[in-house]
Amino acid sequence: MxxxxxxxxxxxxxxxxxxxxxxxxxxxxxxxxxxxxxxxxxxxxxxxxxxxxxxxxxxxxxxxxxxxxxxxxxxxxxxxxxxxxxxxxxxxxxxxxxxxxxxxxxxxxxxxxxxxxxxxxxxxxxxxxxxxxxxxxxxxxxxxxxxxxxxxxxxxxxxxxxxPYASERLFSALKEDCPDAEKLSAAIACSDGTAGNAFALYNDQTLKDVTDLAVEVIVDMQSSKDVLKYSNKIALSKCDISKFLSVLELLFRDLLAFNEKGEAFVSNKVAFEKIKDAKNFKIGSILNALEKITEAQKRKKFNANSTMLTEWLLFQILEGKYKWQKL
Ligand SMILES: [Zn+2]
Structure with missing residues (x-):
């Protein structure tokens, strides 16, 4: 219980x-x-x-x-x-x-x-x-x-x-029912701070796939050809775009927390291990990505076409990444 x-x-x-x-x-x-x-x-x-x-x-x-x-x-x-x-x-x-x-x-x-x-x-x-x-x-x-x-x-x-509860509090309340600590941290990081939502995400088989996709986008997307490759991959995975956007947002927030305050402030430590080498994201490009993700979440609420939306978002993230690299 x-x-x-x-x-x-x-x-x-x-x-x-x-x-x-x-x-x-x-x-x-x-x-x-x-x-x-x-x-x-x-x-x-x-x-x-x-x-x-x-x-x-x-x-x-x-x-x-x-x-x-x-x-x-x-x-x-x-x-x-x-x-x-x-x-x-x-x-x-x-x-x-x-x-x-x-x-x-x-x-x-x-x-x-x-x-x-x-x-x-x-x-x-x-x-x-x-x-x-x-x-x-x-x-x-x-x-x-x-x-x-x-x-x-x-x-x-x-x-x-x-x-909403803080992550650590949810973790101790749920750990008995959700013994896989790695999975539980990821579920809590994507939840809205409620025990019900964290529990549902823990039991959601697609969360890991969505996280893997978001990690790939951050680590491997280098060119506009990749943008099309990944937006297709996201479309084919039939993952819930809102969930994808929340996971991507969390990963960028962790990159920001890491750059500004250090590794102790990262919330999803397991996924972070996989993205921490994405060094070509400067703080400016991380902030840009977060801003565009928020914009994408808004557009999604107004029923924007999911494929066009991910394509737009990935281009914006890529563009920001190179813009700040040159500075
Ligand atoms: Zn009593």
């Missing part, structure tokens, strides 16, 4: 709720935001344990903690019970439940996960309970983005964000 608890317990979001619990001032409703959709529900369950556990903050071992983890604790309700989004009907049942007294604990927690998929009618139904919930009722709303939520919902909840 990914050790999500070790990750989240260091966040401001967790510390805020912990402080409020310890001072007896838990809010009625929280909105927990994380880009990690894969682990959103697990994060919400950790917050529920934090709020309910009477042995610690949380102890992760008592009856309440164990049962919440298994989604079997009588005073913690997880919605949606079926399907992918919390519906109006489910909000109705939540409201009914909220008037009944807790059974084991001194409070009741209602978890609404993936609230970004709730429709406006369901959100509207929730408003009154969010504003004035019955005594000892707390609502934990989790979402991957706050934009689909009504402003009337957002104004009634305390918003807390789980930000």
């Amino acid at each position: 990914i050790d999500l608890y070790s990750l989240v317990k260091e966040t401001g979001a967790f510390k805020t709720v912990k402080g409020e619990k310890e001072s007896g001032r838990l809010s009625h409703a929280y909105l927990i935001l994380t880009a990690d959709g894969e682990n959103l529900t697990e994060y919400l369950k950790i917050f529920a344990r934090l709020m309910v556990c009477s042995n610690g903050s949380p102890c992760n071992a008592c009856r309440a903690c164990t049962l919440i983890e298994k989604n079997a604790y009588s005073d913690v309700y997880l919605y949606p019970k079926t399907g992918e989004s919390v519906t109006s009907e489910e909000v109705n049942s939540l409201i009914e439940e909220s008037y009944l007294k807790p059974i084991e604990s001194d409070k009741k927690i209602f978890i609404l996960t993936h609230a970004e998929t709730m429709n406006a009618a369901a959100q509207n139904k929730l408003l009154k309970t969010l504003e004035e919930p019955p005594e000892n009722v707390h609502i934990l709303i989790g979402a991957t983005s706050e934009f689909p939520l009504l402003s009337t919902v957002k104004s009634r909840v305390k918003k807390l964000e789980i930000p």
